[in-house]
Amino acid sequence: MADIKVKLYDFQGKETGEEILDPKLFGVEADPELVHEMVTAQQKNSRDVIAHTKGRSEVRGGGKKPWRQKGTGRARHGSIRSPLWIGGGITFGPTSSRNFGVKVNKKVKQKALAMVLSDKVANDKLVLVESYNMPEAKTKVLQTAFSKLPNKNRPTLVVTKNAEENIVRASKNLPRVETINFGSLNLVDLMKKEYLVINKELLKKVSEHYL
CATH class of the missing domain: 3.40.1370.10 (Ribosomal protein L4/L1)
Incomplete structure (x- = not known):
């Protein structure tokens, strides 16, 4: 060579x-x-893993049951931070713990x-x-x-x-x-x-x- x-x-x-x-x-x-x-x-x-969403356990508030289980005529709920609610946690959203390496x-x-x-x-x-x-x-x-x-x-x-x-x-x-x-x-x-x-x-x- x-x-x-x-x-x-x-x-x-x-x-x-x-x-x-x-x-x-x-x-x-x-x-x-x-x-x-x-x-x-x-x-x-x-x-860099930047995107991060909060689940229901991370969102502030929602510790108290919004109303009693029976007798109101409304659907039962346990927290206002359920993913079903506006302002609630995100289901399966991106988190900063992801590793792309x-x-x-x-x-x-x-x-x-x-x-x-x-x-x-x-x-x-x-x-x-x-x-x-x-x-x-x-x-x-x-x-x-x-x-x-x-x-x-x-x-x-x-x-x-x-x-x-x-x-x-x-x-x-x-x-x-x-x-x-x-x-x-x-x-x-x-x-x-x-x-x-x-x-x-x-x-x-x-x-x-x-x-």
Whole structure:
């Protein structure tokens, strides 16, 4: 199998060489069904359960029997919070105790991630830079750099680490740019953005973390 190579740039957009990538992470053949399955699982696991209705035992009031059982000519009732009454509890309504999460095999999840990263490389959507030369959190500096790099201010996901606050802060004013910690790479964020920008140091960390 031929080496998987990607061009290397400085932060001014000048090509400075090539870097060989690990085929286990950047040379995996795509399986659309598997990727779709893992994306769906991620979305389910991140779903917030908001809708919640109260049953008759949760609705306030209704402890007293509204009228006596016999002799009134009216239908018998035990509580004004019965689901039959306006303002009563809801029968079989949605509750916040529902769990939409699904179990995901770790190896399968990592394989799907490798497929998406491999697709970025195959389509020249991975931009590798020597380093993020950002001594200050200046949006203009970051915008200028991206205008000279292959992503050309297209929708971009920038891989960072905790210590790189300048690039994180500078990117907040760029509507098509998002940052993500190298340890939090995931299918949904990768697929939402057209380009992935990463530096040499973090490329090594990503390979160590996900293999």
